[in-house]
Amino acid sequence: MRILITGGAGFIGSNFVHYILEKYPDDRVLVLDALTYAGNLDNFSKADGENPNFQFFHGNIIDEELVNELMRNVDTVVHFAAETHVDRSIHEAGAFLETDVLGTYVLLEAARRSAIKRFVHISTDEVYGEAEGEASREGDDLKPKSPYAASKTGADRLAWSYWTTYDLPVTISRCANNYGPLQYPEKLIPLFVTNALEDKPLPVYGHGKNTRDWIYVMDHCSAVDLLLRADADKVCGEVFNVSSECEKSVLDITAIILKALGKPESLINHVEDRPGHVERHAVDPSKLKKALGWKPEYDFEENISKTIDWYRENEAWWRKLKEKQAEYKAWIKEHYGE
Numbered sequence: 396m397r398i399l400i401t402g403g404a405g406f407i408g409s410n411f412v413h414y415i416l417e418k419y420p421d422d423r424v425l426v427l428d429a430l431t432y433a434g435n436l437d438n439f440s441k442a443d444g445e446n447p448n449f450q451f452f453h454g455n456i457i458d459e460e461l462v463n464e465l466m467r468n469v470d471t472v473v474h475f476a477a478e479t480h481v482d483r484s485i486h487e488a489g490a491f492l493e494t495d496v497l498g499t500y501v502l503l504e505a506a507r508r509s510a511i512k513r514f515v516h517i518s519t520d521e522v523y524g525e526a527e528g529e530a531s532r533e534g535d536d537l538k539p540k541s542p543y544a545a546s547k548t549g550a551d552r553l554a555w556s557y558w559t560t561y562d563l564p565v566t567i568s569r570c571a572n573n574y575g576p577l578q579y580p581e582k583l584i585p586l587f588v589t590n591a592l593e594d595k596p597l598p599v600y601g602h603g604k605n606t607r608d609w610i611y612v613m614d615h616c617s618a619v620d621l622l623l624r625a626d627a628d629k630v631c632g633e634v635f636n637v638s639s640e641c642e643k644s645v646l647d648i649t650a651i652i653l654k655a656l657g658k659p660e661s662l663i664n665h666v667e668d669r670p671g672h673v674e675r676h677a678v679d680p681s682k683l684k685k686a687l688g689w690k691p692e693y694d695f696e697e698n699i700s701k702t703i704d705w706y707r708e709n710e711a712w713w714r715k716l717k718e719k720q721a722e723y724k725a726w727i728k729e730h731y732g733e
């Protein structure tokens with residue numbers, strides 16, 4: 396298989412690249428990534444660079460010429476590239492519309508012209524908005540609450556329309572919150588782990604009782620891989636939730652991090668709440684389990700602990716971002732103040 400992986404230098408994308416290169420030594424992987432603040436070449440190893448089946452292309456998904464050219468060299472696409480941070484979308488929605496909606500359009504257009512055999516669109520559980528009562532299911536209303544979630548909703552429905560209109564073999568995943576190595580230290584878990592390691596405050600928004608549905612990144616990768624290789628009649632034109640059904644609040648996660656690192660509760664700092672803060676995300680993965688026999692394999696307790704250890708042991712990786720990247724410092728100052 397020849398796969399174009401967009402956003403492959405980001406958190407989930409780079410974990411997915413490693414998953415594919417290891418599991419399918421004969422697959423060819425082409426990564427297209429704009430290397431925004433969230434894209435990081437350090438997420439690839441020397442061995443990746445020397446692997447003849449791995450090629451990295453530095454470029455933007457809204458660049459039609461480049462996208463058309465790359466599309467001619469692959470038969471499948473896994474589209475991760477996006478602006479992904481809810482808080483940033485509140486500060487600057489335009490970048491989200493441009494990459495998440497317009498960028499997805501450019502890829503879909505190029506894919507239909509190149510007769511791509513499978514287009515896996517990586518959507519998110521954020522498209523549902525609040526999970527009230529039962530966990531969200533694929534047929535539920537979409538009520539995104541942030542500009543990020545709304546942009547991803549636009550992209551999700553646009554991708555589906557390319558199936559209904561042009562028969563492009565699109566399948567859509569809506570995954571819960573991922574945790575694991577290589578996540579940019581602006582999201583809850585890597586931000587709090589690295590702040591705690593530096594004895595800096597952990598900024599909990601509001602009361603901290605908001606819950607998220609947590610999944611280890613490798614379980615997300617295995618689900619995407621199944622969608623990429625499944626028979627077309629099982630997955631094309633379909634949406635699949637991905638979740639390991641593990642709901643935890645921000646305060647639960649904070650307590651786990653502090654305990655694992657032996658740090659005091661006095662580091663917890665309740666700050667102003669996020670506007671439009673979703674109280675609960677929870678998604679029901681029954682459809683994926685039933686259709687493709689997928690099941691999550693990574694236990695939360697064990698893998699959150701391994702994830703915390705990974706950040707502890709890979710200080711050089713995150714220090715380079717937190718201390719040397721002017722963009723990171725500017726974001727922290729703008730968003731959290733001094």
Ligand code: NAD
Nearest residue numbers: 402404405406407429430431433434455456477519572573
């Ligand atoms: P990330 O922010 O870590 O990485 C995004 C990557 O996309 C970066 O490498 C960045 O350089 C690249 N990128 C951004 N704009 C681009 C552009 N215009 N052209 C080319 N590349 C561009 O994000 P992530 O957490 O790895 O998320 C990946 C995907 O998974 C996103 O589509 C996101 O919506 C989705 N998702 C994420 C989660 C989660 O918990 N992180 C959960 C469900 C779905």
Ligand code: TYD
Nearest residue numbers: 481572581582583584598599600605607645
């Ligand atoms: P985040 O990691 O930004 O992911 P998402 O908003 O996509 O779920 O946030 C996860 C939860 O953590 C969410 O309820 C907001 C909360 N949070 C904080 O309390 N403080 C923070 O500094 C951040 C970044 C998140």
